[in-house]
Amino acid sequence: xxxxxxxxxxxxxxxxxxxxxxxxxxxxxxxxxxxxxxxxxxxxxxxxxxxxxxxxxxxxxxxxxxxxxxxxxxxxxxxxxxxxxxxxxxxxxxxxxxxxxxxxxxxxxxxxxxxxxxxxxxxxx
Amino acid sequence: xxxxxxxxxxxxxxxxxxxxxxxxxxxxxxxxxxxxxxxxxxxxxxxxxxxxxxxxxxxxxxxxxxxxxxxxxxxxxxxxxxxxxxxxxxxxxxxxxxxxxxxxxxxxxxxxxxxxxxxxxxxxx
DNA sequence: CGCGATGGTGAAGAAGTTGTTAAGCGACGC
DNA sequence: GCGTCGCTTAACAACTTCTTCACCATCGCG
Numbered sequence: 001x002x003x004x005x006x007x008x009x010x011x012x013x014x015x016x017x018x019x020x021x022x023x024x025x026x027x028x029x030x031x032x033x034x035x036x037x038x039x040x041x042x043x044x045x046x047x048x049x050x051x052x053x054x055x056x057x058x059x060x061x062x063x064x065x066x067x068x069x070x071x072x073x074x075x076x077x078x079x080x081x082x083x084x085x086x087x088x089x090x091x092x093x094x095x096x097x098x099x100x101x102x103x104x105x106x107x108x109x110x111x112x113x114x115x116x117x118x119x120x121x122x123x124x125x
Numbered sequence: 126x127x128x129x130x131x132x133x134x135x136x137x138x139x140x141x142x143x144x145x146x147x148x149x150x151x152x153x154x155x156x157x158x159x160x161x162x163x164x165x166x167x168x169x170x171x172x173x174x175x176x177x178x179x180x181x182x183x184x185x186x187x188x189x190x191x192x193x194x195x196x197x198x199x200x201x202x203x204x205x206x207x208x209x210x211x212x213x214x215x216x217x218x219x220x221x222x223x224x225x226x227x228x229x230x231x232x233x234x235x236x237x238x239x240x241x242x243x244x245x246x247x248x249x250x
Numbered sequence: 251c252g253c254g255a256t257g258g259t260g261a262a263g264a265a266g267t268t269g270t271t272a273a274g275c276g277a278c279g280c
Numbered sequence: 281g282c283g284t285c286g287c288t289t290a291a292c293a294a295c296t297t298c299t300t301c302a303c304c305a306t307c308g309c310g
Contacts, residue, residue: 041286058153079288081268105267105296106167107154166297204299206257230307231256 019055020113021098024048033095040090043068047083051101051111060108084109144180145238146223149173158220165215168193172208176226176236185233209234 016025023032029045031038040048050067051059061080065073073080084101091100102110141150148157154170156163165173175192176184186205190198198205209226216225227235 043287058150058155060152077288078268078290082270082288085269085271103268104154110153168298202299203257203301207259207299210258228257 017052019052019111021095022052022100022113024052033091033098036094038090038094040087043083044087044090047080048087048111051109054111056110056112058104058107058110063108142177144177144236146220147177147225147238149177158216158223161219163215163219165212168208169212169215172205173212173236176234179236181235181237183229183233183235188233 015027016023018024021034023035024045025031026049029040029042031040031045031048046068047064050064053067062073064080065071065077068083069079088101091098097116099114099116100111102112102114104110138150138152140152141148143149146159148160149170150156151174154165154167156165156170156173171193172189175189178192187198189205190196190202193208194204213226216223222241224239224241225236227237227239229235
């Protein structure tokens with residue numbers, strides 16, 4: 001990757017962690033895919049973080065809600081869904097060959113970086 | 126697909142348990158056979174859980190119904206049967222050499238992982 | 251062996267969930 | 281004060297799952 005080298009200067013804050021090609025920097029509320037920074041809003045980042053804290057685990061909507069907004073999720077609230085969508089849009093824009101967030105019908109979402117089968121091919125129409 | 130390694134991070138929730146090669150994670154409504162996730166719907170998982178809670182015991186349809194749907198099973202209801210079937214399909218798809226759910230005619234079902242006799246034979250298409 | 255009862259199977263429609271888009275609002279910076 | 285940005289909410293479309301039904305296979309019993 002053509003990441004500019006900051007010989008030392010770049011001290012990783014203790015809290016940052018990564019899941020596959022995804023790197024999270026909670027202190028900066030910043031995420032990187034394969035080294036490329038993606039611009040997430042605060043909410044988007046929080047949702048991502050909620051999922052990233054339990055990679056490959058299904059996190060319920062309630063769990064995400066509580067982790068991001070705090071408290072009980074109002075019945076039929078769609079906030080989580082909408083933010084997950086925007087997250088997906090940004091993630092796939094930054095790394096089209098990867099799929100990260102998987103839906104578990106009736107339960108919630110799961111974060112797991114997976115290479116889409118069309119990875120080597122040009123790309124979907 | 127490229128299986129991503131989740132080095133550690135994944136801390137097991139306290140409630141998960143297993144029966145033979147089968148692992149259940151109630152919080153996530155997720156089941157694994159020999160470590161491989163199988164995609165079960167919520168109902169399917171609940172039925173499996175109802176059986177898994179009493180391994181090798183015959184659980185009556187009424188028992189399963191009450192555990193999954195709650196309340197008295199309507200006379201001649203076939204819901205349990207239908208879901209058991211779909212469960213079987215998915216289980217055997219994930220682990221063809223195993224048979225898990227056994228029918229007890231006139232009574233109910235029993236969960237017991239058993240190696241099918243053709244396990245060693247190469248009968249794979 | 252024949253019959254009634256029970257379970258297996260496949261399919262269609264109903265019900266429930268999620269995807270997607272856009273409008274309304276408030277906060278912020280200029 | 282105005283324009284921009286992000287969050288929330290609503291509405292509709294698309295999709296998945298559940299339920300129900302019909303029909304066939306199998307079981308148990310006389």
